[in-house]
Amino acid sequence: MNGSTxxxxxxxxxxxxxxxxxxxxxxxxxxxxIAEDHIVMRSCVEQQHLRPGGTVAGPVMMGLADAAxxxxxxSRIGPVELAVTTNLSINFLRKPEPADLLARATMLKLGKRLxxxxxxxxxxxxxSDPVAHAVATYSIxxxx
Amino acid sequence: MNGSTxxxxxxxxxxxxxxxxxxxxxxxxxxxxIAEDHIVMRSCVEQQHLRPGGTVAGPVMMGLADAAxxxxxxSRIGPVELAVTTNLSINFLRKPEPADLLARATMLKLGKRLxxxxxxxxxxxxxSDPVAHAVATYSIxxxx
Amino acid sequence: MNGSTxxxxxxxxxxxxxxxxxxxxxxxxxxxxIAEDHIVMRSCVEQQHLRPGGTVAGPVMMGLADAAxxxxxxSRIGPVELAVTTNLSINFLRKPEPADLLARATMLKLGKRLxxxxxxxxxxxxxSDPVAHAVATYSIxxxx
Amino acid sequence: MNGSTxxxxxxxxxxxxxxxxxxxxxxxxxxxxIAEDHIVMRSCVEQQHLRPGGTVAGPVMMGLADAAxxxxxxSRIGPVELAVTTNLSINFLRKPEPADLLARATMLKLGKRLxxxxxxxxxxxxxSDPVAHAVATYSIxxxx
Numbered sequence: 195m196n197g198s199t200x201x202x203x204x205x206x207x208x209x210x211x212x213x214x215x216x217x218x219x220x221x222x223x224x225x226x227x228i229a230e231d232h233i234v235m236r237s238c239v240e241q242q243h244l245r246p247g248g249t250v251a252g253p254v255m256m257g258l259a260d261a262a263x264x265x266x267x268x269s270r271i272g273p274v275e276l277a278v279t280t281n282l283s284i285n286f287l288r289k290p291e292p293a294d295l296l297a298r299a300t301m302l303k304l305g306k307r308l309x310x311x312x313x314x315x316x317x318x319x320x321x322s323d324p325v326a327h328a329v330a331t332y333s334i335x336x337x338x
Numbered sequence: 339m340n341g342s343t344x345x346x347x348x349x350x351x352x353x354x355x356x357x358x359x360x361x362x363x364x365x366x367x368x369x370x371x372i373a374e375d376h377i378v379m380r381s382c383v384e385q386q387h388l389r390p391g392g393t394v395a396g397p398v399m400m401g402l403a404d405a406a407x408x409x410x411x412x413s414r415i416g417p418v419e420l421a422v423t424t425n426l427s428i429n430f431l432r433k434p435e436p437a438d439l440l441a442r443a444t445m446l447k448l449g450k451r452l453x454x455x456x457x458x459x460x461x462x463x464x465x466s467d468p469v470a471h472a473v474a475t476y477s478i479x480x481x482x
Numbered sequence: 483m484n485g486s487t488x489x490x491x492x493x494x495x496x497x498x499x500x501x502x503x504x505x506x507x508x509x510x511x512x513x514x515x516i517a518e519d520h521i522v523m524r525s526c527v528e529q530q531h532l533r534p535g536g537t538v539a540g541p542v543m544m545g546l547a548d549a550a551x552x553x554x555x556x557s558r559i560g561p562v563e564l565a566v567t568t569n570l571s572i573n574f575l576r577k578p579e580p581a582d583l584l585a586r587a588t589m590l591k592l593g594k595r596l597x598x599x600x601x602x603x604x605x606x607x608x609x610s611d612p613v614a615h616a617v618a619t620y621s622i623x624x625x626x
Numbered sequence: 627m628n629g630s631t632x633x634x635x636x637x638x639x640x641x642x643x644x645x646x647x648x649x650x651x652x653x654x655x656x657x658x659x660i661a662e663d664h665i666v667m668r669s670c671v672e673q674q675h676l677r678p679g680g681t682v683a684g685p686v687m688m689g690l691a692d693a694a695x696x697x698x699x700x701s702r703i704g705p706v707e708l709a710v711t712t713n714l715s716i717n718f719l720r721k722p723e724p725a726d727l728l729a730r731a732t733m734l735k736l737g738k739r740l741x742x743x744x745x746x747x748x749x750x751x752x753x754s755d756p757v758a759h760a761v762a763t764y765s766i767x768x769x770x
Contacts, residue, residue, distance in 0.1 A: 216386040217395045220364045242360040246419035251361045252404050256426065257397030275390035280596065281569050281619060282400065283427040283715040285742050285761060287735040302759050303719040307595065308568065308621070310717050312744075312759070327734050327744070329717060329761065331569060331619075333596070424740065425713050425763060427571040429598050429617060431591040446615050447575040451739065452712065452765070454573050456600075456615070471590050471600070473573060473617065475713060475763075477740070504674040505683045508652045530648040534707035539649045540692050544714065545685030563678035570688065571715040 201272040204228055207265050210275060221257045226296065228269045235262035237295045249289040255315055256284055259328035262297035263311045267332050270304055276335045277309070284328035290317040295325070307334055345416040348372055351409050354419060365401040370440065372413045379406035381439045393433040399459055400428055403472035406441035407455045411476050414448055420479045421453070428472035434461040439469070451478055489560040492516055495553055498563060509545045514584065516557045523550035525583045537577040543603055544572055547616035550585035551599045555620050558592055564623045565597070572616035578605040583613070595622055633704040636660055639697050642707060653689045658728065660701045667694035669727045681721040687747055688716055691760035694729035695743045699764050702736055708767045709741070716760035722749040727757070739766055 207225050211218045222238035237243070237250075237258040245251040260279055267277055299313035309332045314324040351369050355362040366382035381387070381394075381402040389395040404423055411421055443457035453476045458468040495513050499506040510526035525531070525538075525546040533539040548567055555565055587601035597620045602612040639657050643650045654670035669675070669682075669690040677683040692711055699709055731745035741764045746756040 210390075214390045215395065216388070217397055220386065221397065242364065244360070246354075246358045247422070249422075251359065252423045252426070253361055253365065253397060253401030256400040256404070260396050260400070278391070278393075278433070279396045279430055281427070281429050282396070283425070283571055283761065285425050285734065285763065286423055287742060289422070302717065302756065310719060310759070324734065327742070327761065329715065329759065331717065427617065427715055429590065429619065431598060446573065446612065454575060454615075468590065471598075471617065473571065473615065475573065498678075502678045503683065504676070505685055508674065509685065530652065532648070534642075534646045535710070537710075539647065540711045540714070541649055541653065541685060541689030544688040544692070548684050548688070566679065566681075566721070567684045567718055569715070569717050570684070571713070573713050574711055577710070 200228055200230065200269050202269045206273055207268060210273060214275060217257065218261060221254055223258060223261050225265055232298055232300045233262060233266045233269055235265055235297045235299070239292055239294050244292055247289060248292060250292065250295065252286060255286070255295065255326045256282070258295055258297045258315060259284055259313050259326065260330060262299040262313045263330045263332065266299040266301060266311050267309045270301065271334065274334060277332045280331045280333045282328060282330040284326055286326050288323060288325045290325040291319045293317055293319045308332070309334060344372055344374065344413050346413045350417055351412060354417065358419060361401065362405060365398055367402060367405050369409055376442055376444045377406060377410045377413055379409055379441045383436055383438050388436050391433060392436060394436065394439065396430060399430065399439065399470045400426070402439055402441045402459060403428055403457050403470065404474060406443040406457045407474045407476065410443040410445060410455050411453045414445065415478065418478060421476045424475045424477045426472060426474040428470055430470050432467060432469045434469040435463045437461055437463045452476070453478060488516055488518065488557050490557045494561055495556060498561060502563060505545065506549060509542055511546060511549050513553055520586055520588045521550060521554045521557055523553055523585045527580055527582050532580055535577060536580060538580065538583065540574060543574070543583065543614045544570070546583055546585045546603060547572055547601050547614065548618060550587040550601045551618045551620065554587040554589060554599050555597045558589065559622065562622060565620045568619045568621045570616060570618040572614055574614050576611060576613045578613040579607045581605055581607045596620070597622060632660055632662065632701050634701045638705055639700060642705065646707060649689065650693060653686055655690060655693050657697055664730055664732045665694060665698045665701055667697055667729045667731070671724055671726050676724055679721060680724060682724065682727065684718060687718070687727065687758045688714070690727055690729045690747060691716055691745050691758065692762060694731040694745045695762045695764065698731040698733060698743050699741045702733065703766065706766060709764045712763045712765045714760060714762040716758055718758050720755060720757045722757040723751045725749055725751045740764070741766060
């Protein structure tokens, strides 16, 4: 991650989420912070995000992971909205209680055509152990 | 899949989705059919499921894949709602047009503790080529 | 897979394996057949491929899966040796007995830059149930 | 990783590798170090581990990743040789030069039935950027 500068502001990403990613609202997604080497995305968990067992539904965590990595990549390459996920693999590690989730995403490789990143998802009720971990590959359009 | 009988009716799964999986409604999920060796789940795609590029958002397809495999497993083991995904890996193959998606799920292995299944997702606008393909592992609680 | 013609002969692939892929020999790999819509690769399992439990070691199956998909892709695009795996995800389903394995690989998507394929691995001692299943993405060099 | 003690010595793992995992020798695997929160496994890369492009063959890195995670798990639960991989997902990030590789593995979750861990693989010729990253799930037998 040698000295990459941030190429997308918090406000720019909020605008993309609000205007172009309606499912982000369904999942209660909100960008928390953009830093030089990682970003943090939050899911504000509500009743409609739960599943049997009193825990958060898997698709909510998958959507959070995907959005966190999308934000990370756009923060590195600029507002290239057409970057698309080609592959995502997620492991569910612990059942989170019905409370907000935080996804911390870091880059594994930022290439010209492919970007690969990982994210650990934490529950705000559980300090250090992640509740899920995902790795995703994004395809970056040639124009970018 | 040697002669396994169906242990969950279409109506039973609809009830689980409606009462216990509120995100299924957000994603427009609807069980299409349960057969001896596969199930089909539909996502009724609407405006809020789209993303930049005029295509369906990845999390919608991830949620559809997960729900299709959940339905498949419950159709084999009965209404064990506490079965949970431990791992899901998805590849996005083609950008689907904004139209309904169909996930066809089949079992790879149904064990006592773990079930592994795959699903291909098709767009109703595209005949034979899948738009996404996922494999997921579910953990089955000991009680089941 | 609409009418794609085979662009690599059995003999050509054998030559690539023998001259350029020394690990193929370590894993006992041998191309069985190339067909219009799939290929079959065999691993001739010997003592050095086993692990505790009297079963075949995971890395042997991973190598077989990767080689089967490599052969499938080259059979579709010609002898582009520099095609490289970017991602591989494998599920181990059943413990194979110490006997030859057969990997049957089929294409999920053949694009210009990325090819995605899946393979089921079977033991010759077990008729219909796969012992492993893998999905891999290959990056195809621009020159190809 | 709250204060887990190491339950397998370096010598014990070497013995398991030498006596029970013959493919470890084929892949040039050698345990480098076991620490409280991670282990490091080396692959001594030789001519037979290369592939077209002058780089290390994918199956060598897959075998290294799998063995590193196996060693990590055994270092936490003791010499439970029958622990088996149920799922492994690997991303190849950069083409390593023909030189030794080091896999650093850390635990994501150590449960009673399943353990999930990740590993980054580094080339000794490249300081900080990983050449591959893998996540694997192991199933731990009930007896353990």
